[in-house]
Amino acid sequence: MARRTRHKLLAVVPAVALATLSAACGQVNDTNPSGNGGATSQAASAVPTVTKDDKLAAMVPDDVKKDGKILIGQDQSYPPSEFVENGQVVGMDVDLGKAIGQKLGLEVTFENSAFDGIIPGLQSGRYEAGMSSFTINAERLQVVDMISYFSAGTSGAVLKGNPDKLTLDTLCGKNVAVQKGTVQVDDLEKRNEKCKSGGQPEINVQQFQAQTDANLAINSKRVQAMLADSPVIDYAIKVTNGQLEQVGQVYDTAPYGLALPKGKGDYAKAVQGALQALIDDGTYKKILEKWGVQQGGVTKAEVNPAPAG
Numbered sequence: 376m377a378r379r380t381r382h383k384l385l386a387v388v389p390a391v392a393l394a395t396l397s398a399a400c401g402q403v404n405d406t407n408p409s410g411n412g413g414a415t416s417q418a419a420s421a422v423p424t425v426t427k428d429d430k431l432a433a434m435v436p437d438d439v440k441k442d443g444k445i446l447i448g449q450d451q452s453y454p455p456s457e458f459v460e461n462g463q464v465v466g467m468d469v470d471l472g473k474a475i476g477q478k479l480g481l482e483v484t485f486e487n488s489a490f491d492g493i494i495p496g497l498q499s500g501r502y503e504a505g506m507s508s509f510t511i512n513a514e515r516l517q518v519v520d521m522i523s524y525f526s527a528g529t530s531g532a533v534l535k536g537n538p539d540k541l542t543l544d545t546l547c548g549k550n551v552a553v554q555k556g557t558v559q560v561d562d563l564e565k566r567n568e569k570c571k572s573g574g575q576p577e578i579n580v581q582q583f584q585a586q587t588d589a590n591l592a593i594n595s596k597r598v599q600a601m602l603a604d605s606p607v608i609d610y611a612i613k614v615t616n617g618q619l620e621q622v623g624q625v626y627d628t629a630p631y632g633l634a635l636p637k638g639k640g641d642y643a644k645a646v647q648g649a650l651q652a653l654i655d656d657g658t659y660k661k662i663l664e665k666w667g668v669q670q671g672g673v674t675k676a677e678v679n680p681a682p683a684g
Contacts, residue, residue: 422470422665423658425477431652432480434645439503444482447472448502450490452585455610455666456508457485467606467666468506471524471650474658475633478649489584491556494519497636504646505634508604510558512629512682520643521632523677524650525668528628529559530608532593532601532619539599543623548576550598552589555582558627559602594618606668613667629683630673643678650676 432440439445449457449468457466464485476483488496493505497519511521531543541549546563547570553559560582567577581598583589590611593601601608605625612619633650635643653659654676663669 422474422662425474425653425658427480428478428649428652429480431478431645431648434641434648435479435481436640436642439639439642440479440481444484445472445476445479445503446501447483447485447504447506448488448493448496449485449505449507450493451485451487452587453508453607454586454614455606455668457506467525467662467668468508470662470665471653471659472504472506472633474653474662475646475649478652479645494634497634500636503636509632509634510629511632511680515632515634516679516682519634519637520639520679521634522643522647522650523630523632523673523675523680525606525631525663526628526671526673527604527606527631528625529562529602530605530625531622532603532608532611533599533622534593534596535617535620537620537622541600541622543626546570546578546600547573548578549600550579550581552581552583552592552598552601554586554589554603555584557603562602562627606666606671609667630680632680647676647678 449464451457451459451464451466453466455466457464457468459465464487469485472483472485486502488502490507493502493507493509494515496502497505505519508525508527509515509521510527511523515521533539533541539549546566551563553563560580563578563580567580570577581589581592583592586603586607589601589603592598594615600622601611603611605628608619608621612621633646635646650659653662654674660669660672663672
C-alpha cells in the first residue's frame with residue numbers, strides 16, 4: 376500500500392481494536408462476548424436522517440437493489456472505524472455506510488469477516504460492498520472499484536509517560552505490536568533493515584490477528600510500542616483514559632476507500648454521488664465529529680483516485 380494506515384495488503388486479516396474489544400469472524404453478529412473494554416459509548420449519538428436521492432438510487436444496478444439491501448463486508452475489530460459495542464456493530468464506517476444507503480434508498484447490513492476475506496468476498500459476489508478502512512492502492516484497484524472517503528496515516532503509541540523514552544526511530548531491539556497484514560508490518564520490516572545495517576538488534580515485531588489483541592498487548596505491557604492507523608491510535612488513547620500516548624507524528628497519509636465489485640455499471644458513480652452529497656450537506660462532518668476523527672475528513676469523494684506514490 377502506498378502509505379496509508381490500516382493499509383492492509385490485499386490478503387490480510389482482522390484489524391486493531393481496543394484493549395479487550397474482540398470480534399469473531401463470520402456472520403455480522405450483534406454480540407460481542409468480550410465486551411467493550413471501557414470504550415466510550417458514542418454509538419447512541421444521533422446521526423441526522425438522510426433523504427433519498429431518486430436520481431442516484433436509479434443508478435444502482437438492479438441485482439444490487441432487488442432485495443432492498445446492500446450487504447457490506449467488514450472486519451469489526453477496528454475502533455473507531457468498525458467494532459462491536461454493547462452487542463451492536465458501531466463506528467465511523469458503520470454510520471457512513473448507513474447514511475450512504477439512505478441516500479440510495481436502501482437498507483445497509485453488515486457482515487463481520489476476516490479482513491483478508493472481504494475483497495475476495497466482493498469478487499465472488501458474497502458482498503455488495505466492503506467498508507473496513509481499506510487504504511487505496513494500485514493492487515486493490517486492479518480487482519475492485521474504490522471510492523475515497525477519509526484520509527489517514529500511520530501513528531505510534533506508547534505507554535503514558537513514554538517510560539522507555541522511545542521515538543519512531545529508536546525501536547531497534549524493542550517489542551512492537553501490530554496487526555497482521557497491515558501496512559505497518561511493511562513499515563516495521565523496512566525499519567528492521569535499518570536496524571540490521573546499523574548493527575543494532577532487530578525490532579521484535581509481534582503480529583496479531585486482531586487490533587484488539589495488539590491494543591491489549593501494549594496495555595498489559597507485553598510490548599513497548601504499537602503502530603496502527605492514525606484514527607485507531609487516536610481512539611485507543613482516548614478510550615484507555617490516559618494509559619497511552621502518541622509517539623512521534625502521523626506519517627504516510629493516504630485515503631481510505633469504500634470497495635465495490637469491479638466494473639459494475641453505474642454502481643460506483645451512485646455510491647460516490649451519495650457520499651459527496653453527505654459531504655456537501657454536513658452529514659459526513661457530523662459523523663466524523665461523533666467519532667472524534669474529523670481531522671481525517673475529505674472534501675471530495677472520488678472513484679478510483681490514483682494511489683499515493
